[in-house]
Amino acid sequence: xxxxxxxxxxxxxxxxxxxxxxxxxxxxxxxxxxxxxxxxxxxxxxxxxxxxxxxxxxxxxxxxxxxxxxxxxxxxxxxxxxxxxxxxxxxxxxxxxxxxxxxxxxxxxxxxxxxxxxxxxxxxxxxxxxxxxxxxxxxxxxxxxxxxx
Amino acid sequence: xxxxxxxxxxxxxxxxxxxxxxxxxxxxxxxxxxxxxxxxxxxxxxxxxxxxxxxxxxxxxxxxxxxxxxxxxxxxxxxxxxxxxxxxxxxxxxxxxxxxxxxxxxxxxxxxxxxxxxxxxxxxxxxxxxxxxxxxxxxxxxxxxxxxxxxxxxxxxxxxxxxxxxxxxxxxxxxxxxxxxxxxxxxxxxxxxxxxxxxxxxxxxxxxxxxxxxxxxxxxxxxxxxxxxxxxxxxxxxxxxxxxx
Numbered sequence: 591x592x593x594x595x596x597x598x599x600x601x602x603x604x605x606x607x608x609x610x611x612x613x614x615x616x617x618x619x620x621x622x623x624x625x626x627x628x629x630x631x632x633x634x635x636x637x638x639x640x641x642x643x644x645x646x647x648x649x650x651x652x653x654x655x656x657x658x659x660x661x662x663x664x665x666x667x668x669x670x671x672x673x674x675x676x677x678x679x680x681x682x683x684x685x686x687x688x689x690x691x692x693x694x695x696x697x698x699x700x701x702x703x704x705x706x707x708x709x710x711x712x713x714x715x716x717x718x719x720x721x722x723x724x725x726x727x728x729x730x731x732x733x734x735x736x737x738x739x
Numbered sequence: 740x741x742x743x744x745x746x747x748x749x750x751x752x753x754x755x756x757x758x759x760x761x762x763x764x765x766x767x768x769x770x771x772x773x774x775x776x777x778x779x780x781x782x783x784x785x786x787x788x789x790x791x792x793x794x795x796x797x798x799x800x801x802x803x804x805x806x807x808x809x810x811x812x813x814x815x816x817x818x819x820x821x822x823x824x825x826x827x828x829x830x831x832x833x834x835x836x837x838x839x840x841x842x843x844x845x846x847x848x849x850x851x852x853x854x855x856x857x858x859x860x861x862x863x864x865x866x867x868x869x870x871x872x873x874x875x876x877x878x879x880x881x882x883x884x885x886x887x888x889x890x891x892x893x894x895x896x897x898x899x900x901x902x903x904x905x906x907x908x909x910x911x912x913x914x915x916x917x918x919x920x921x922x923x924x925x926x927x928x929x930x931x932x933x934x935x936x937x938x939x940x941x942x943x944x945x946x947x948x949x950x951x952x953x954x955x956x957x958x959x960x961x962x963x964x965x966x967x968x969x970x971x972x973x974x975x976x977x978x979x980x981x982x983x984x
Contacts, residue, residue: 631960642959644920657921659955691957723859725952726921 632688634698639686641678641703645710647733652713654729658703660686663722668729670715671706678727679704742788742827742834744808750783754815755938756839758849760831760895761822761965763974764917765958766852767896769927770934771818773947775809778940780816784808786834790827796820806831814938815842822964823895825971832898840906846875847903847910848937849896850930852917853887854977864916864929871903871910879911882936887914889981893974919974920966922958924951 631640642657654676658666661680671677680703688696713731720729759771774780786806795802805821823831839847853867868884869892870876879886892900896912903910913933917926928944935942947954 631963639956639959642921642962655920657918657955657959659952686956725955726859726918728859 632691632693632700634688634696634700636704637685637699638679638702638704639682639700640705641727643705643707645707647710649733651733652709652711652731654707654709654731656703656705656727656729657725658722658727659725661703666720666722666727668718668720668727670718674709674712675706676709676715676718676729676731677704677706678729680727741790741830742786744784744834744838745787746784746808748783750808750810750815750842751813752843753845754810754813754842756842756844756847757814757816757934758835758847758896758899759816759818760849761819761961761968762851762894762896763854763919763969763977764852764915764921764923764926765962765965766915766917766923766926766930767850768818768820768961769922769924769947769954769958770850770931771816773927773944774931774934774942775816775818777942778811778814780809780811780814782807783810783815786817786831788827788831788834790824790830792821792824794821815844820961822961822968825968828895828968828972829898832895833902836899836902836906836908839903840908844908847871847899847908848934849899849910849912850927850934851894851896851912851914852923852926852930853914854919855916856919856978858916858918858923861916864923864926866913866915866929866933868914869900869912871900871908875909875911878909882933884913884933891976891979891981893972893976894969920962922955922962924948924954 644655646653656678658680660683662683665681667679669677682701686700688698712734714734717732718729720727757771759767761768785804785808787804791805794805796805806819809816817835866884867887868879869887870879900910900912913930915926915929917923924947928947931942931944
């Protein structure tokens with residue numbers, strides 16, 4: 591009897607364990623779908639490439655960096671487009687074809703690096719400053735006082 | 740076997756093996772790709788595994804495994820053209836080490852990056868090393884490579900080094916200071932310069948630096964996917980301050 595009860599308990603634990611694993615897998619897939627919305631990093635309709643971006647939130651400021659290879663530094667524009675979103679646009683040194691990047695099945699031209707980035711916390715947009723060094727754009731935005739941790 | 744190395748032609752024993760897998764800054768991938776091109780190495784084997792993404796990499800219209808082995812004249816280079824899923828890192832690392840042991844590899848050298856937050860302030864990335872055995876550590880010191888005395892390594896290189904240590908195989912990791920989230924051809928050039936010194940190769944890395952922007956453009960997508968896998972591996976632990984020194 592005790593052996594049977596122990597087996598039932600074990601089987602229940604195994605079921606719970608499998609269920610937990612399944613939930614974990616589903617959560618991972620969900621976050622994966624958020625991270626990878628399934629669109630390419632280039633867009634021939636808007637003639638642009640999307641740069642790699644990294645955001646870090648410090649106690650006093652938000653720092654956004656972007657890798658902007660092959661752009662004309664003097665053409666870089668950084669501006670707020672709506673509440674909590676900034677847009678970065680920079681012209682390429684020369685127009686590229688998708689073929690130049692190994693995408694041989696699409697015709698068109700890519701003339702800009704462009705992206706919109708949502709800021710994770712409220713910031714003082716008017717105090718935004720940016721610098722471009724070694725092909726990396728660094729945008730610094732002070733956090734709004736009441737939003738700081 | 741979850742992962743196996745399939746030889747297309749017999750790979751001679753006792754090779755020196757260089758490994759370039761996607762990691763921070765894509766240092767190993769950029770460096771090994773350049774090495775393969777410059778030395779004109781041919782594909783001699785590939786990795787077969789259901790744990791890798793279901794993709795074929797097309798070259799000249801023909802399908803290839805995303806993880807391939809190139810070689811010639813006693814040098815073997817392993818290169819992955821896709822981000823290695825976090826779940827596949829351990830089996831892949833194990834398979835690479837097992838294959839190296841079967842081939843009685845003389846030395847296994849992983850090319851990698853070590854992320855530094857102030858990378859933009861560094862003109863010439865420094866190269867640091869770690870080794871699987873005291874003798875290989877001594878080899879690093881003889882070549883004036885600064886040793887990563889303490890800290891945490893995360894990812895395939897960490898496992899390759901550990902598995903090699905367990906099996907008594909001579910292995911090194913060469914890590915150049917690099918960007919965490921962006922492809923870093925300068926860091927790749929830095930590790931290649933040290934590697935060239937080890938192997939007695941005449942390798943001009945200037946072209947790699949000159950083509951840096953083009954490489955960064957092309958490498959954006961593999962970097963993006965690699966970032967996702969690095970997050971799953973908790974790669975940021977490499978920034979952690981070690982408990983004991």
